[in-house]
Amino acid sequence: MTAAMSLVAVPNRARSVKDLIFKAFLFAGLGIALGALLTLLVNVVVTGSARLNWDLVQNMPSARPKRAGIQSAIFGSLWVVGVTSLISLPLGVGAAVYLEEFATKDRWYNRLIELNVQNLAAIPSVVFGILGLAFIKRGALSLGSTVITASLVLTMLVLPTVVIVSREAIRAVPDSFRQGSLALGATQWETVRRQVLPNAFPGILTGSILSVSRALGESAPLLMLGALTFITFNPTGLDSAYTVLPIQIFAYISNAKKDFEPLAAASIVVLLILLLVLNAAAIYLRNRFQKRW
């Protein structure tokens, strides 16, 4: 207690320089990431601006670039992604519930499943394409080039991610809810249905939509499957032939005619908008259901 107390910071040159350098690093990182993204975005929008109109989404693909559109690709994408979600969400959430709530962690087969799920999430999508080509399109299932083939392959692709994000969400539900429920004589299944799933729902939904939106932008496995690039009708069922936006874009870009370039750019913008809508829906639904009691 010699000097009067002071809370004024003592100037320290070395410290403030370090602070400054660190901040500069952070901003540089942010700038590079955003800059690259913006450059791409602006480039695509400028290139495609001439074709960004309702004709684009209303017309079917055509050999003449002036009349060509992407309607069948948009509907194809919606079909394939929709069916993929319908298959992968129940399977993925079910697997996550099993692994988190029911599996005894010291059993070797449960550990094997866990390890496999982690590994599957890291497998390149082309590999799933090859698998689908051999066993779903041809081979055992022989489903041909149809919507269901594409959906099954994309399901394999997104399923591990759906399982992982759902497990995260389930794990975030406080254990005290489970214990409280079990202590009231509820069975484990009742506890899952009444406590775990409702509380994990926003997280499961957000994570699942984000992983399914990956399927929307995926082209490699569908290229492996030999998705058709010139389809002039919309899919009508699971056994319809199909094309999807990424494949259509790929076809237009690789076309020799220069006029197809703006068309491809405009299609990319449409795909980006679809992705944005899906992600926005994920955020909206999360906020909607995350009713904090």
Added chain:
Amino acid sequence: MQQPSIYEIDSRSVGDDMTQQSVPDTQAQQTAANRDFEALDARSDVVLTAHDLSVFYGDFCAVRDVSMYIKRGEITAFIGPSGCGKSTVLRCFNRMNDLILGARVEGDVHYHGIDLYGPQADAGEVRRRIGMVFQKPNPFPKSIYDNVAYGPRVNGTRRKSDLDAIVEKSLIGAALWDEVKDRLSSSAMGLSGGQQQRLCIARSIAIEPEVLLMDEPCSALDPIATARIEDLMQEIKKQFTIVIVTHNMQQAGRVSDSTAFFTTEVNPNSDRRTGVLVEFDRTQKIFSNPVDPRTEAYITGRFG
């Protein structure tokens, strides 16, 4: 109270546990202990009995050789220093230890003579009859009404009028009705800590269990809320047999009829401590004239 002899039986068998830890029981003593246990099981005023109960977490023995019983319509308190296994024993009474990976129970726990860990005992049914209130208030993220109606709903009550009646009765029983009757549909998370704990008690008694296990129910509450819970316990003990684990000796002295004192003993071959039951008797006896010097040391605040 009515039959002091039963307490003599019990303090003798507990004494055996202590004095003859390493010496194997003789055949005669073993038979006598078993006979006592069977006699306790047959008594209508005894709800729960534990006989040579030991609990292991993996290889580690958390508590060993506990023999005691819980009398109907009484409050039984478990006291003792941290890690003495009192919560572990409590959780054996409604099989909450099942939920812990690697937990294993040896010995017998009987509920009206039925083996709680036997093949005919379903964990859900056990927990419906032997309810539990946790250390930290854990209301569900639902409305006050839905919290109380949760137990009846999972146990098959569907009619709205039935549920309404149960909710009102339970909240009145938990001395919470007057405070929340106008906002039954608002969130249970908006209640104060003490109200939340009383809501958890209301939730537990809504399914009319016979026994209510309370695992340090006041440790997260302020003194006023604690006093209200203690008053509440006195009121509901006629309907519900209560077993309470507490760190607070004064609380045990104030509220309980019987007290079990647990402590830890160092294992000879490892540095981990195993809990043992030292003394089990009427609360008055434990606090005024304990038999074991360790109980006396704890009661008078010389350790723990």
